[in-house]
Amino acid sequence: MSLPRIAVDAMGGDEGVRVMIEGAALARRRHDRFKFLLVGDEAKIAQALDHHPNLRGASEILHAPEAVAGDERPTQALRRARTTSMGLAIDAVKRGEAGAAVSGGNTGALMAMAKLALRTMPGIDRPALAALLPTLGTHDLVMLDLGANTDCDARNLFQFALMGAAYARIVHGLDSPRVRLLNIGTEETKGTDDLRDAAALLKHAAASLALTFDGFTESDKLSRGDFDVVVTDGFSGNIALKAMEGAARFVGDLLRRSFASSLRSKIGFLISKPATETLKHHLDPNNHNGAVFLGLNGVVVKSHGSASAMGVANAVAVTARLLEENLIERIAADVAAVDPDTIRQPARRRVANTEGETAL
Amino acid sequence: MSLPRIAVDAMGGDEGVRVMIEGAALARRRHDRFKFLLVGDEAKIAQALDHHPNLRGASEILHAPEAVAGDERPTQALRRARTTSMGLAIDAVKRGEAGAAVSGGNTGALMAMAKLALRTMPGIDRPALAALLPTLGTHDLVMLDLGANTDCDARNLFQFALMGAAYARIVHGLDSPRVRLLNIGTEETKGTDDLRDAAALLKHAAASLALTFDGFTESDKLSRGDFDVVVTDGFSGNIALKAMEGAARFVGDLLRRSFASSLRSKIGFLISKPATETLKHHLDPNNHNGAVFLGLNGVVVKSHGSASAMGVANAVAVTARLLEENLIERIAADVAAVDPDTIRQPARRRVANTEGETAL
Structure with missing residues (x-):
């Protein structure tokens, strides 16, 4: 199966064109089926590509005269x-010239542009930003929303739970995510x-959904691996x-000081370096880079503004995975399977009903 | 100067009477000027005191037939x-039979009871729970509110800033906390x-207050030591x-695994044990135990429900310090020094004025 090409906002990210192009090149070296539409200042992109002939052969440049400020x-x-x-990277997804867009730029702007151009899928009021967090368990935790919606009502949270569960089923192969x-x-x-x-x-x-609802959790329990999805505004x-x-960085700094x-x-540190390197690798945000906007009619991935080239490459790999696994279609199918009354009815009324039904 | 005695809710805390009494005994061993009113099941307290004759000599028991559930x-x-x-521990503060109360019980109940019995001080609408967080800087960070008020408006946040700054001035001796x-x-x-x-x-x-307002911060910057007080709902x-x-516990667990x-x-670990022990000590929440409700007409300190005896002893030490430093009087003086228009005027109107004044 050929993979649709990925539009990369080459001007996003704190480090600018060089890191975004280097990240795409790194991703391409790992997976030679990746193809790219590199969007941004044509001269700067062409210059950066001089160092990456391997990427140049797999890319087309789309010139954009401007960039969104942080x-x-x-x-x-x-x-x-x-x-x-x-804007042009997202537009390429809308027009079908790319299968997905990746940007390291301004999250609020990315969200607004993606929502306007791609629209939310039927049954979803607002998209949510989801990421994978490391845990002590067998797989990462899906967490959403991470900042796309400052205020969320009960129905938004309910829809986030649906989308987060679909995402966990796709990336972790779970039947009924907790x-x-x-x-x-x-x-x-x-x-x-x-x-x-x-x-x-x-x-x-929950009984009619492909998920298990386990109630509330507190934020000190997120790394334990006791559940698969955590939903929040x-x-x-x-x-x-x-x-x-x-806090992870703080502990690392203290450890270095100690x-x-x-x-x-110092001697103990040198001897135990393989152990602390494993820890460092596990905690490096670049290894978990690539947050996805769920609920849109298209795949848009946010790379961390300060991501390294390796971080950008990981965000590109996440994007490719979501394309291969048909994320959009699978979430849409999940949402469509929900009784419209459940998802669309105002929360207050539904809650009143629920309380009535379960009253002691 | 003789220190007013401290009322200890002996039934609070997940571990019950034994840990609360052991904690008070530990605090008393460190500072023999401490005196206590131990509130709870008389028989259980008396039994626990059998192991701590040193504390028994410095305490009176106040029997309470019931305990608040978690x-x-x-x-x-x-x-x-x-x-x-x-309830009786707080009542003792109200009636002047104790100078302060310490409890490891239900935070919401403690807040509600303390607010009803002691009332908020003039100029403060709601009390806030403040604690000290470890940082890489020269002193801990004062953080408030930590859970007393789920929803806060702009005026609440403004008042928290005032109280947090007063607290930072007291515990860290700062002139104008950031x-x-x-x-x-x-x-x-x-x-x-x-x-x-x-x-x-x-x-x-800010110009008329004893604090420096530095704008917004994000939650990944709290441990840096760049500022002295962080205010939040x-x-x-x-x-x-x-x-x-x-996250700190997660990193510790990963480190142990590594x-x-x-x-x-393992050999590296044994050699570097002094370093990791320093880290462990620095991060142990028991060493930072003792959150205080600011804004009440009395000192009420919340000990963590799962605190060890050492943690309880630290909460008692914090309580004593606040009594010695006249926390209540000093915060009240700070609040009284603020122009009543600034603090009482609805935020919206004030903001409109501010914007008008600074309009470009």
Whole structure:
């Protein structure tokens, strides 16, 4: 099967063209079936390609005169969709000239542009940004939303759970992924009304869905491997994800300081270096790079702004995997299989019903 | 100066009476000026005291026939304020029979009871739970709110900033603590309306306050030591705090696995043990135990439910410190020094004014 080509926003990412092109080249060296549409400043891309003849042979360049700035407001970026590398990469997906788009640029702008150009799939009100987090278990945890939607109501959260479960089934081959809602306690009374309503919706509907709803979880349990999908609004998800990243880096810094504190520790460090290198590799965000917007009529992957070339290559590999596994069609089929009343009915009314039905 | 005695809710905490009493005994061994009112089941406390004659001599027992359950709704716990150990410990503070209360029990119930019995101080609408987090800098970070208030508006956040700064001045001896608001980005456009409004309030008022307002921060920057106080609503604060705890534990678990993976790594581990022990000590939540409710007319300290005796002893030491330093009076003085218009005026109106004044 031939893989549709991947549109790369070559101007996205803090490091600019060089890293994006190097990342694409690295991905191409690993998988020679990958083909690319490189979108951005033509001269800069051509110059970067001089170092990667292998990639040049598998790529076409699409010139974009402008780039979206990192601090640009999404509404402002939207107006420049036809001239920016990000806008043109997404447009290529819309017009079928690429199968997917990858960008390391402004997340809010990417979300806004992708939503406007590709639209959400039937039955989904808002797309969500999903990523894979390392755990102590046998596979990574699917976490969404990571920042696409600051405010989410119960129905949004319910839809995120559906999409997250579909994603976990695809990437981990699970039959009925275990799904939890992120909250500040596990008791049913904890959290916001929206969280409690979403829990009621999921509890009510889980039997007819291809997922197991396990209730609430707290953010200190995300790395244990006890469940497969964690669902949250974009604000809390972003706060939790970055808190974990920061804490992991903090522990690494402390460890380095401790090892450097005495000659004995330095010797111990040298001897145990293979162990700490394994840890470093496991925790390096570049090895988990590539967050995907679920719920759109097209595959759009966000690479971390500060990703290395290896990180970009991993985001490209994630993108290719989602194309091969027909992510969009499979999520759409899952959503279509849900009783429309369950997913479309306002949460409040549904919750009232649920409570009535289960009243003691 | 003689220190007022500390009321200890002996029934709070997951481990029950034994750990709370052992913790108080440990604190007493370290500081023989500490005196206690031990509140809870008289027979159980007396039995636990048999192992700690040193504590028995410095304590009085106040019998409470009941205890607040860990999963009890705050509204339900409030009705049992006169019969539970938690309620009676707080009541002792209200009646001046103790200078402060420490509990390891249900946080929501503790907050509700403390607020009802002690009331918030003039100029403060809601109390906030504040704790000290380890950083790479020269001192811990003051973080609030950690879960007392699920929803917070701009005025709540502004008041938390005031109280957090006062707390940082007291515990770290700073003149003008650097305060930031927790958000999902540092750009002015990021986050919720309440966060943007709180930022506008702080920006407007900072010149007349004993603090420096540094704008927004993201949750991956909390351990760097770049600022002294971080302010957030209780939902996000709880999510961030637990995410950091979980990630630190995750890294520790991975490190243990890595060290156990080969003979070479095991030898390296043994040699570098002093280094990893330092790390373990630094990260042990027991060493940072003792979160304080700021904004009440009395000192109430929350010990972590799963704290060890050493953790409880640390929470007691924090409590004593706050009594010695006259926390309540100093925060009240700070709040009183703020122009009442700034703090009481609805945030929306104030923000409108601010924008008008600074319009380009």
